[in-house]
Amino acid sequence: MADMGAFRVAVTAWAAGGPGGPAHELATRLSVRTAVLLEGPSDSAAVDALAARHGRDLAAEGVCVLPMGGAMSVGRFASLLGPSGLGLRLTGLCDEREQGYYVRALERAEAAPDGLFVCAADLEDELIRALGVTRVKELVEAEGDLRPLRTFLRQPAQQDRTAQQQLRRFFGTKKGRKIHYGRVLVEALDLARTPSPLAGLFAGL
Secondary structure, eight states: OOOHHHHHHHHHHHHTTOOSHHHHHHHHHTTOOEEEEESSHHHHHHHHHHHHHTTOOTTTTTEEEEEOSSGGGHHHHHHHHSTTTTOOEEEEEEEGGGHHHHHHHHHHTTOOGGGEEEESSOHHHHHHHHHOHHHHHHHHHHTTOHHHHHHHHTSGGGTTSOHHHHHHHHHTSSTTHHHHHHHHHHHHOOGGGOOHHHHHHHHTO
8 A cells, every 4th residue: 555655755756857647646645735845864753753742643644744855956846746746735844054945946836935944053953952952962872872972072173162063963973863863852852842943843734
């Protein structure tokens, strides 16, 4: 039976130049109504984890959480999925520095830009601020990464950064670490302290 994962694969192949037929067929079969455009898999891991914490099955609700493989791809995905393509409602998260790309892409696709939620630096930064540096370090220790963190913090390049900046950089130093901690940090959140971009995204889904 087709699932939302198959739709994500079909859309990604379509955006890369493949045929659009499979995506059209799956969108109809799965009653997809909304696409959440995300820069990468760490953002997707965080969104999926928050959905689980709220007891929501986004796929069953017709919501496709779609990591695009980089902010520069947003124009292509918006044109394929938005009003001029599959006719889905578009929403998403982006980093502040990528906001312009998203806004222009949504405008070109004739999609409403009010469904865009902007993180100050990136989503990891938002989550670190929500949890606090001390709690994040506790989570790093619980995940068995305290020794690599201590080694990282001894690097000269880290000495002039704040503790929050150091943790954010640490999560990006090893393949898969940002994805892992996207889930870990969300699972540790007090839901009342959910970062406003994430809270806004979920309020509109």
